[in-house]
Amino acid sequence: MKYKGLLCFMILLTYYQGEAQTRAKGLEEKVQQLTDMTAKRSIISLNVNKFKDYVRSPPRDYSFIVMFTAMAPSRRCAICQHVYDEFMIVANSFRFSPSYNNKLFFGMVDFDEGSDIFQMLRLNTAPVIMHFPAKGKPKPADSMDFERAGIHAEAISKWIQDRTDVQIRIFRPPNYSGAVAFLMLFVLVAGFLYLRRNNLEFLYNKQMWAVAAVFFCFAMVSGQMWNQIRGPPFFHRSKNGPVYINGGSHGQFVLESYIVAILNAAVVVGMILMIEAAGGVKSAEPVRSAAEGKRRRFQSVVGLVLVCVFFSLLLSVFRAKTQGYPYSF
Known part of the structure; x- marks a missing residue:
């Protein structure tokens, strides 16, 4: 009887150990796949299957920041493009920052490609930025309030820091339009002064x-x-x-x-x-x-x-x- 109990215990121990190894291996594969996709593009485009596999299904020890949007011109969402540009700045800043790690990923769900996801989460507006924590389900505070916080990249970065304790320093791409406009203005003024040098x-x-x-x-x-x-x-x-x-x-x-x-x-x-x-x-x-x-x-x-x-x-x-x-x- 004692041997039977010991045998059952060893079987259960072996089963749970194998289950833990399988989960760890599955988690490692998911993280590696997400890292490879992030290396190609800072924001991962998510369909229904990817959303279920990487965002909702365990095992998961990483946070996911997902933007739900409607980018198609037929949707007439004027603010969606601007929020997406700011969201892209945040994702690129995190990807190329020294603090980059595989505990935070960025994704995007477009309504025309993932309407089922909108229905699953009961979303009827766009754009929406949500935080999916590593453990548990999203809380009301995991949805960013644009009216209160704003929509620029600095506000999104601060909100992410509040939800995940990950600090992202924003690096905006250089904009040379101002320098070019100033140079053109300087050339025009210099040319005007030269033409009227006698008056x-x-x-x-x-x-x-x-x-x-x-x-x-x-x-x-x-x-x-x-x-x-x-x-x-x-x-x-x-x-x-x-x-x-x-x-x-x-x-x-x-x-x-x-x-x-x-x-x-x-x-x-x-x-x-x-x-x-x-x-x-x-x-x-x-x-x-x-x-x-x-x-x-x-x-x-x-x-x-x-x-x-x-x-x-x-x-x-x-x-x-x-x-x-x-x-x-």
């Missing part, structure tokens, strides 16, 4: 330089330099419609910077109108007619209205980005 009095025009300086200030104050560095989207499309103002104080959209520049310009124009009207009244030269006085009063009123209205709008934009700001105008 350069316009360079001493104070008004021209003042206008150029003011426009430069508008561009810098509105955040154009930040746009060139970070490359944010033009605007954001949400379930409730387009969003033109980024809700966070650490981000902005390109259209938002244009709006801020226009508001600042309107405030400055109003200030100039009031200053010019007041300067004309206080000057040594008397007002020649009642019409001239009415024109200056009208000019001062218009300037005051511009300052009040557009400064209030500018403050509203600031309050929208800085939650809890107590003052308004």
Whole structure:
């Protein structure tokens, strides 16, 4: 009896040992296959079979970041392409970073190629970025909230770090369009100055330089330099419609910077109108007619209205980005 029990124990031990070896071998093969596919392309294109084998089925000791999208032009998903570009930047940054390992992989499911996967996960919108952890099922926090976090690569990287503790430093591909445009502008200006080398009095025009300086200030104050560095989207499309103002104080959209520049310009124009009207009244030269006085009063009123209205709008934009700001105008 004792020998029978010992024999059963040895059989069970041998069975579980073989099962563990089989699982370990299967896991090693899956990781190797995923590593080979990642070496060819940072984002693995997943169909139904690949999704079940690599993302849902055990054994698995790695995390999977999957983007669900609809890239076909017939789907009319304008934001899908932009989110895919940012997602690709994150995947490439991780693939070529020193911290790259086989514990994190990136995948993509297109609706036209994996509609069954959308139905399986009960997804009815796109794009969606989900984290499939190494153990357990995805939780609500494993779906990225674009409206709250944003859609640029830095936001995706931060969200991945929160879910997987894997830090990804974003490396954007070099963009030489700005340098080429600056070089072309320099050549045009140099050619214009050369053609008018005998008539350069316009360079001493104070008004021209003042206008150029003011426009430069508008561009810098509105955040154009930040746009060139970070490359944010033009605007954001949400379930409730387009969003033109980024809700966070650490981000902005390109259209938002244009709006801020226009508001600042309107405030400055109003200030100039009031200053010019007041300067004309206080000057040594008397007002020649009642019409001239009415024109200056009208000019001062218009300037005051511009300052009040557009400064209030500018403050509203600031309050929208800085939650809890107590003052308004």
